[in-house]
Amino acid sequence: MTRPTSEPTVEVTHGGSPGRERDHRRGKRRGRGGGAEQSMVPDADFTSYYGRPIVKAAPWEHDIAYYLFTGGVAAGSSLLAAGADLTGRPGLRRVARLGSLGGLLASIGFLVHDLGRPSRFLNMLRVAKLTSPMSVGTWILSIHGPFAALASAAELAGMLPSRWQGGPVRLLLAAGRPAGLAGALTAPPVAAYTAVLLADTATPAWHAAHEDLPFVFCGSAAAASGGLGLLGSPLAEAGPARAFAVGGALVELAAERRMERAMGLSAETLHHGVAGRWVRASITLTVAGAVGAVAGRRSRALSAVSGAALMAGSLCTRMGVFEAGIASARDPKYTVVPQRERLERGEPVRHHE
Structure with a gap:
């Protein structure tokens, strides 16, 4: 996975006579008296040389969106499993530990498939580069x-018949709790670093969300892993699991609402096209799952359905964010307009632009 690069910014011009200020966002001119006049010039057409995008879109397939989701499930389930172990809930612990393992294996599989071959993943471990989210995330x-x-x-070993639980198996069982606690300590960075990975690119929608995207992903991971606990425990x-799921959904x-307000123009990409459909599905499923989780305290069936809805909502969140970033890179408007607005406010254009 290579970091997407940016191409030179193009100049977007607007027609009109000298001495008149043009508001390119509202399509109006302001005359000398300050009153609004009907625009005599069409809105700017944001194009680039030979029709190429200004920002190169990320060269990632949907494998990476699935990787974002399964990694979040793995991280959240590790935390949930450690809590279940410490509070004497073996059924929940088993579901969370096995869910963590399944999510971890799936995420590695999706990542390796995107890279093309396993050796590329191993090669990233040859160095540790603190300024690279991909390098830090790999470690x-x-x-x-x-x-x-x-x-x-250790959880799988505990499911073996008692006559087979001697010698090495006993040692493995004893290592289960310390390993689970260590996994829980390293889980939050696993859930958050993927958001940093996206936000560190030049992709307009992802970079504009850099302050809030880690909270969205961590909340989504908690909702999904809590949903898995409701589904299987x-x-x-x-x-x-219920508290984890509902709390994660609320976060x-x-x-997401705070992120949209901070994204400015790029937030449009979350409401239109493929990304918009994913985001709307995410909100619907997450709200329905959280409500069902609260209402289903005494219903095994309702708890399971709510858990499945929360997991599906979490997947839709990752897909929506992924598609929004791709859409923002393909449309020059999401690069040019924020640049011009920052220049009008006297702010410097950032180096990645």
């Missing part, structure tokens, strides 16, 4: 993975 995932895998292996042990929804 975070590599540190978290073994602990989560060991805790999950016994009703009597599902309390922490995700609140952070």
Whole structure:
């Protein structure tokens, strides 16, 4: 996965006579008396040399969107599993640990598939570059993975018949709790670093969301992993999963609203086209899942349905953010207009632009 690069900014011009100020966003001119006049010039057409996008779109397929989702499930499930272990909820612990292992394996699979071959993932471990979110994220995932895998292996070993639980199996069982706690400590960076990875690119919608996207992704990860706990754990042990799911959903929804306000013009991409459909589905499923989780405290069926809705909503969130970024890179407007607005306010254009 290479960081998308930007191409030279083009100049967008507007016609009109000298001495008149043109408001390119509202399509009006202001005369000498300050009153609004009907525009005599068409709105600017944001194009670039030979019709090429100003910002090069990320060369990523949907594998990366799935990677964002499964990594979040793996991280959130590790936290939930550690809490279940410490509070004596073996059913919830089992579901969360196995869910963490499944999410981790799936995320690595999606990442390797996008890279093309496994050796490229291993090559990223040859150096540690603190200024590169991809390098830092690779190391975070590599540190978290073994602990989560060991805790999950201990859970599987505990499901063996008692006559087979001697010797090495007993040692593995003893390592389950320490490994699970270590996995929980390294889980939050796993859930958050993917947001930093997207925001560190020149893609307009992703970069404009850099302050709030980590909160959206962490809340989404908690909602999804809590939903998995509701889906698979016994009703009597599902309390922490319910709280995790509802809390994560509330954080995700609140952070999304704040993110949209901070994104400016780029927030349009979250409401139109493919990205808009994913985002609307995400909000609907997340709200329905959170309400169902609260209402289903005494219903195993309603808890399971709510958990599935929360997981689906989390996936839709990642897909919506991914598609919005791709759309913003393809339309020069989302690069040019924010640049011009910053220049009008006397702010410098950032280096990546």
